[in-house]
Amino acid sequence: MDLVNGNIQYGQFVLTMLGEIKRSLALKEVTLLKRDDWKQHVFIEASTESGLDNHILNFEKLYTDMERAAGKSYFYNDHPFPELQEYQAILPLKEKAGITGLVAVKEETAGSLSGIGPEAVELLARECTTLLETAFNLNKVVLEEKRYKQLFKVTEKFHSSMSMDAVLEEIIKTLMEVYPSFIYYLMLSHDNNNHENLPIKDLEYDSENAAAMQAFVTGTVQFEDSVPAKRSVLYAPLKGKQGVYGVLQVITPNSLVFPENEVEFISLLANTAGSALENAQLYQQSKKLISDLQLINETSHRLNSNLRLSETMSYMREQIVKSFNASEIGFIFLLPNGEVKPLTGSSAFFQTKEAEQYIRYSKKKIDIDKESLFIGDLTLQKMDGKMRFRSLMAVPMIQSNSMRGFAVVLQEEPYYFSFEMFKLLQSLIHHSSLALANSMLREELEKMVITDHLTGLYSRSYLDEKILQSMDDDEEGTFILIDIDDFKKVNDTYGHQVGDEILVQVADLIHGNIRESDIGARWGGEELAIYLPRLSLQVGVSIAQRLLEKVSELSNPKVTISCGVSYWKKDRTDDAKALFKRADEALYLAKNTGKNRVEVLN
Incomplete structure (x- = not known):
């Protein structure tokens, strides 16, 4: 000895x-x-x-x-x-x-x-x-001296690492060295299942884990003995200064009683590990907080750099996808009539029929509760139809104490988003709402400048600008000049208010018969115009003819129109002024050869 x-x-x-x-x-x-x-x-x-x-x-x-x-x-x-x-x-x-x-x-x-x-x-x-x-x-x-020396070394390792994984791994490693015949599990109160090769369980809030929950809630060691199974289970809380972060479950096969000295050692190990977990978690939280603040600052700076609305929405979508790994993101604008409209920059999903139930549900809940939504599992909300996306966050966009819209973030998996993610999304939307409102206001003002107030068609100056740009960039284009036949008689017969309504009816028919890339404009008075970039003369004439028939068929009171069509092509010398002159001459010819017809000078 x-x-x-x-x-x-x-x-x-x-x-x-x-x-x-x-x-x-x-x-x-x-x-x-x-x-x-x-x-x-x-x-x-x-x-x-x-x-x-x-x-x-x-x-x-x-x-x-x-x-x-x-x-x-x-x-x-x-x-x-x-x-x-x-x-x-x-x-x-x-x-x-x-x-x-x-x-x-x-x-x-x-x-x-x-x-x-x-x-x-x-x-x-x-x-x-x-x-x-x-x-x-x-x-x-x-043996006790050796064990406590080992505990001291483990404590040093615990506090030399700011990784939660490293701390959890060291707990299991130490117990396996000291008690090789025991079985161990780490029961964590909130876990994202990223720990590899570690015996980790979720701390379930049910009656089957009464002793584990008791240890978690009270912060004291609990025992669970089973005589038929010939085993004893010890639950030691992983306790820090600010709370309990989980429970260490130690199972002893073929044993019914834990000796006091073993309980003391396991409790000391669990308490030391709890403090180390707390430090690691606080460190990770501080890093995450710094990262979130940097994200908010960067986003605010970028959004206040006079981006267009589509660029603003696209940038926000990219930031949210990167930060939350979201499946779909929608920015929903509230129209004055109470309807909703997904803004450009939202995921393509929000233009589909399937998205309507998510938009409708979010709007209804926000209108009732006046708060952001944080839903872990939509299938529990008694919604109509099958829900492909189960996790949902929705945050209203408030500007001047008025809700202008809301952002919706979706994920297929239930309970995917953490509460920290939800708070970050709220901060992002809060800091970006003013920039979003400014972008929308700026585009509304721009649209007012380039749009005719009565007809909703573009202004003459905007049309001129786009035709000049097209002549630089495209290979061909067709221009249609339109005049409402006998418009003075309509004003004299029905009054100027009905005359304005006729102008609006024709403008609406123009909107309904051209592509999004085409430009319908008010040329002046009762004259309207259409420019069709990258379209041949033959296609342009057919569009003019179709519009002629639609106006005659659908206008009320019934009116007709005359159209003059001109065309340009890259391989010949031409300019906008000549294009307009040819269309004007073709329109003059149509008006003087019976009206309600299409004439062409190419």
Whole structure:
């Protein structure tokens, strides 16, 4: 027993002591049986008989029978242990806590122990107990010292890392070294399942985990014993200064009781790990907060750099996809009549029929609750139809205390977005609402400048600008000049208000019969114009003819129009002024050859 260097050969010490007893008393066999309160059975710790078969004894019954030795110094030839009938003498080993073991003796020659005398046997039992207790306690101190040195090293590792994964991995690694036969699980209160190769469970809020939840809520160690399953479970909270971050579950197979010193060690490890997890989490949160602030600052700076509305929406969509890994993002504008309109820059999904139920649901909830929406699982909201997207966040866009619209973010998986993501989205939309409103206002003003107030068609100046641009960029184009026949008679007959209505009716028909890239404009008075970039003269004439028929058929009161069509092509010398002149001459020809007709000068 090298106490100075901590080299305690406990097993060799016990075997040597038994050997000395055998030698000095001329015995056949001396065996030490120890009581294991943890597993509630008896085991053979050492014996002078090598190769002793442990399975010849009923260890669990012997554990219970051992209490019969209380009050007895020794037994000789008549002892109450059926499992040890082949042994002639039994020396109970006693401590304050009760019987801790038995020394079982086989005589070499029958009756050889009878001549020693009861006092000597009692003294032998007492000295054996003293020696074994001393050796056991010395061994225990050395092992405890080693364990707590290990705990100190683990603590250093814990606090040298700001990674939650590294802390969790070190907890399991340490327990596996100290208790290799145990089973371990980390039960975390909020986890994103990113930890690889770690035994992690979600901390479920149900009755099956009552002890685990009790440990989590109270911050104290809890036990769960199962006699039929012959196992004991310990739940140690991973506790920091600000709260409990999870529970360490330790399962001991074939055991019913946790020794106090083991509970103390596991609790210390769990508390140390809880503090380290807290530090790591606070560090990660601070990094995330800095990242979120940088994102908000960058977004605000970018949005206030006079972007157009489509560019603003596209930029916002990119930022939200990058930050939240969202499946679909929609920016919904509220029209004055209460209708909704997905803005350019929203995901293409929000132009589909399927998106309407998500838009309708979000608008209804925001109108009622006057708050942002954070829905973990839409299937629980009793919505009509099958829901492809189950996670939803919706944040109103407020400007001057008035809701101008709202942003909707969707994901297929339920409970995908964290509350931190929701708060970040609110901040992003809040900081961007003014920029969005400014972009919309700027485009509204631009549209007012380039749009005729009465007809909603573009202005003459905008038409001129686009034709000049097309002549630089495109290969061909067709221009149609339109005049409402006998428009003065309409004004004189029905009044100028009806005349204005006729102009609006014709403008609406123009809108309905041209492409988005085409330009319908008010040329002046009752004259209107259409420019068709990249379209041939033949197609332009057919569009003019179709419009002629639609006006005659649908106008009320009925009017007709005359059209003059001109055309330009890249391979010939031409300009806008000449294009307009040819269309004007063709219109003059149509008006003077019967009206309600299309004429062409190409």
